Amino acid sequence: MLGEIISIFVGQCGVQIANACWELFCVEHGIGPDGQKIVLPDSPETSDEKELFDCNTFFHENAKGQCTPRTVLLDSEPTVLDEVRAGVYQNLFNAKSLVNGKEDGASNYARGFYQLGQSYKEPFVESLRKIAEACDLLNGLCFFHSYGGGTGSGLLMALEEHIDNSFIKQAKFDFGIYPSQQQVSSVVEPYNAILAASSPCRMESISLFFDNRSIIKVIRDRLQKEAISFSTMNRLLAQV
Incomplete structure (x- = not known):
């Protein structure tokens, strides 16, 4: 049995990456925007193939076949999360896994760390706890965020x-x-970014770093695209 992974997306950048990631995960596992499985003509036949195709690693499937992402989307203000709530995948997520406040991080690490960190600790921890309790064999947690924003840096730390x-x-x-x-x-x-990278709270097993300039270069050189949007960049990141 493959274990479960919880994905945590923090800040505006993190939540926008979440849109691209869950769009890709749904396509890979044959899950529709409403969380229902789509019957594919080339569905796996062998037990090994079925295990690899199993959505259980990233999704929780209930008795009715409804698949819900094992994820928490956290932002200090509601704008970007409201787009998720009103978007194509609005019925995919558990409402309690979308956590936001009413004030932003003001692009300030100290504000995110000292002020917002205390305000959002309880709702975030409660949402994460419920998702973890629904796992049989939790193997890991993945964090997606920006080091430059106040929420993605300070609040997460x-x-x-x-x-x-x-x-x-x-x-x-x-x-x-x-x-x-x-x-x-x-x-x-x-x-x-410097304050977040040097935080004594750092606990990651592995860290992978990206920057927008390098992502744009890859898209231009490999995909031959000149008009590049953040949506395109996020879809590239989702492939990682």
Whole structure:
């Protein structure tokens, strides 16, 4: 039996990556936007193929065949999560796994760490706990976020100590977007990234770093596309 993995997406960047990731996971596992399985003509025949095709690693399937992502989407303000709630995959997610507040991180690591970290700890922990309890063999947690934003850097670092203490035996994988000189939306992004990277709360087993400049270069060189949107970039990241 393959174990389960919980995916955690934090901040505006993280939630936008979540849209691309779950779109891809649904396609790979034959799951529709409503969480129902789609019968595919080339469905696996052998037991080994069925195990690889099994959606249980990333999805929880109930007795009625409804598949729900094992995930938490967390942001300090509702705008991006409201797009998820009103989007094509609005019926895919458990409403309690979408956690947001009413104020943003102001692109400030200290605000995310000291203020927002305390405000969102309880609802985040409760959502994560319920998802973990529904797992039979939880193998790991994956984190998707930006190092440049106040929420993706400060808020996540504030929560990591609790995550590490609660999931000691599970592997933690960090997929982080670093700010690049050519793609900066705030002058404090480099400071946020440095503070987050040097946080004493860091507990990941493996960290993979990306930056927008490199992602754009890959899309231009390999996919031969000039008009590049964040949606295209996120779909490339989802392939990782």
